[in-house]
Amino acid sequence: MFDSINAWYIVAQILGVITIGFEFTSYQIKDKTRYFLITGIGSFFWMLMFIAIGLATGMGTQLSLIVAATYSTIRNLVFFRIFSKNTPESKEAGLNFLLAMIAIALIAGAVTVMNAPAEVRWLHIIGLFTALSFVIGQYLPGVHYVRITVVFYAVIVMLTQTPINILYGDFRWNIMGILIEAAKILSVVVFYIRYSTQPKQLQLQFAKP
Numbered sequence: 001m002f003d004s005i006n007a008w009y010i011v012a013q014i015l016g017v018i019t020i021g022f023e024f025t026s027y028q029i030k031d032k033t034r035y036f037l038i039t040g041i042g043s044f045f046w047m048l049m050f051i052a053i054g055l056a057t058g059m060g061t062q063l064s065l066i067v068a069a070t071y072s073t074i075r076n077l078v079f080f081r082i083f084s085k086n087t088p089e090s091k092e093a094g095l096n097f098l099l100a101m102i103a104i105a106l107i108a109g110a111v112t113v114m115n116a117p118a119e120v121r122w123l124h125i126i127g128l129f130t131a132l133s134f135v136i137g138q139y140l141p142g143v144h145y146v147r148i149t150v151v152f153y154a155v156i157v158m159l160t161q162t163p164i165n166i167l168y169g170d171f172r173w174n175i176m177g178i179l180i181e182a183a184k185i186l187s188v189v190v191f192y193i194r195y196s197t198q199p200k201q202l203q204l205q206f207a208k209p
Helices: 004-026 032-057 063-085 088-115 118-139 144-160 175-194 199-204
Strands: none
Touching: 004 032, 004 175, 032 063, 032 175, 063 088, 063 118, 088 118, 118 144, 144 175
C-alpha cells in the first residue's frame, strides 16, 4: 500500500508522460494555430503534474510553477482561438491580450517569487524573466523566437525539478518534470534537423500575428 506522498508522486509521473507527448509534438507543428492548441492541452496536464508533485513534496516550491502552468494553459488556448480567426480585429485582440498577459505575469510572478523559500528565490526570479521572454517569443512572427526562448525557459524549469528547488518531502528529484523540459529542448533540436535542408520553409512557417 502506497502512502499519500508516494501515491501523489506516481500520479505526477503519469501526468508527466502525457505532457511529454503534447510538448514534443507541439514544437514539430508548422501551423501556429495548431501549435497553440496542442501546447495549450499539454500545459493543462503540465499544471496537473505540478499540483501532484506539490502534494507529494510541498506546495511552497511548486506554487510559482503551478501558477505558470495555469497561466500557460489559459494563454495558449485563448491564442488558439484568436489565431484561428486570423482577422485584423482578432490580431488586434491578440496584441491586447498579450499585453494583458505580460502584466498579469509580472504581478503573479512577483507574488510567487516573494512567497518562494529564500534559498531558491534567485531561481524563481530567473524563471520569471525566461517565462516572459517565452510568452513574447510565442507571439512574435517566425519560428525562431519561440524555439530559442523555450530552450532557455526549459533549462530553468528543469532546475526547479531538482534538489536545488525541491527542499522538502521524501523525494528530492522530479524526474518526469526534468524529462518534460528535456523533451521540449529535444523537440527544438529535431525541428531544426528536419528543416536544416529547407531554410526557406523556416522563414515561411508562422504567419505574422
